[in-house]
Amino acid sequence: xxxxxxxxxxxxxxxxxxxxxxxxxxxxxxxxxxxxxxxxxxxxxxxxxxxxxxxxxxxxxxxxxxxxxxxxxxxxxxxxxxxxxxxxxx
Numbered sequence: 001x002x003x004x005x006x007x008x009x010x011x012x013x014x015x016x017x018x019x020x021x022x023x024x025x026x027x028x029x030x031x032x033x034x035x036x037x038x039x040x041x042x043x044x045x046x047x048x049x050x051x052x053x054x055x056x057x058x059x060x061x062x063x064x065x066x067x068x069x070x071x072x073x074x075x076x077x078x079x080x081x082x083x084x085x086x087x088x089x090x
Contacts, residue, residue, distance in 0.1 A: 009075015021053030
């Protein structure tokens with residue numbers, strides 16, 4: 001098992017979630033990123049933002065499978081599982 005590929009997949013998953021959250025805040029709200037995060041946290045919708053931000057991970061997962069990078073794709077799935085636990089406790 002190639003642990004470095006899994007770790008790289010986890011990092012890609014976290015970056016994909018961060019990028020998706022950033023794009024959601026920029027495109028669908030009138031806040032900048034920092035104020036958007038703070039506002040979502042105060043409203044109690046930060047978990048929903050993280051969930052919507054994970055949508056680009058589907059594209060990353062599909063591309064990795066297409067390129068036969070199964071271990072990196074597993075890392076992306078692991079990052080989604082970690083984000084699910086974060087979402088439950090935020």
